[in-house]
Amino acid sequence: MSEPDALLHDFQSITEPLRLEELFTQPQPTELEIGCGDGGFLLEYAQHHPERNFLGVERLLGRVRKLSKRGQHAGLNNLRLLRIEARYVLDYLLPERAFSAVHIYFPDPWPKDKHARHRLIQPDFLPRIRRILAPGGVLYLRTDDPPYFEQMQETFRGSEEFVEESTPAVLSEITTEFERQWLAEGKRTHYAAYCLNG
Numbered sequence: 001m002s003e004p005d006a007l008l009h010d011f012q013s014i015t016e017p018l019r020l021e022e023l024f025t026q027p028q029p030t031e032l033e034i035g036c037g038d039g040g041f042l043l044e045y046a047q048h049h050p051e052r053n054f055l056g057v058e059r060l061l062g063r064v065r066k067l068s069k070r071g072q073h074a075g076l077n078n079l080r081l082l083r084i085e086a087r088y089v090l091d092y093l094l095p096e097r098a099f100s101a102v103h104i105y106f107p108d109p110w111p112k113d114k115h116a117r118h119r120l121i122q123p124d125f126l127p128r129i130r131r132i133l134a135p136g137g138v139l140y141l142r143t144d145d146p147p148y149f150e151q152m153q154e155t156f157r158g159s160e161e162f163v164e165e166s167t168p169a170v171l172s173e174i175t176t177e178f179e180r181q182w183l184a185e186g187k188r189t190h191y192a193a194y195c196l197n198g
């Protein structure tokens with residue numbers, strides 16, 4: 001795998017659901033990160049867990065390319081990347097009940113009231129995440145934005161299918177690129193985790 005963008009999936013179709021067994025060399029539990037950016041988190045986490053596969057979704061080409069290069073340099077064969085819009089991939093391309101964990105860290109907060117409808121985590125996100133998580137799978141969320149954190153909690157509070165958990169320290173210790181910037185500015189990270197009833 002020495003060609004550029006080797007970790008970046010080359011879509012032959014954007015209407016057929018993805019087959020994870022064709023993306024990864026090892027059949028093992030798979031975790032997803034949505035909005036992975038340059039992938040500081042995924043890069044470190046995938047190195048810690050060769051016994052799991054990791055799929056990163058990001059819409060900006062420059063960011064996934066950078067992550068692909070970094071992943072290749074690190075010799076990762078358990079990491080693959082999709083350059084695509086999150087809602088589309090969630091609704092149409094990701095297989096059902098396929099992911100043991102989903103990570104969404106610092107999704108765009110859309111702070112103005114009139115833009116809040118663009119936030120990823122809101123009531124219409126529940127069926128999307130329920131469809132792709134394996135039973136017992138966990139959604140991990142982080143944000144620096146208190147109003148968005150409220151909205152995340154509110155979204156899951158009314159759902160009987162998800163049980164709130166705490167984020168394990170081994171996970172929260174791995175910071176993301178944006179998180180390092182916010183922490184340096186004195187902001188704090190808010191964490192939430194929700195397990196899908198098995």
Ligand SMILES: C[S@@+](CC[C@H](N)C(=O)[O-])C[C@H]1O[C@@H](n2cnc3c(N)ncnc32)[C@H](O)[C@@H]1O
Nearest residue numbers: 035036037058059060085086105106176177178
């Ligand atoms: C604030 S950054 C956080 C990046 C990374 N998770 C981190 O914490 O360092 C949000 C990322 O999500 C990506 N993103 C935002 N909306 C998206 C969407 N609808 N589909 C795919 N990626 C999206 C952005 O391009 C950006 O890289």
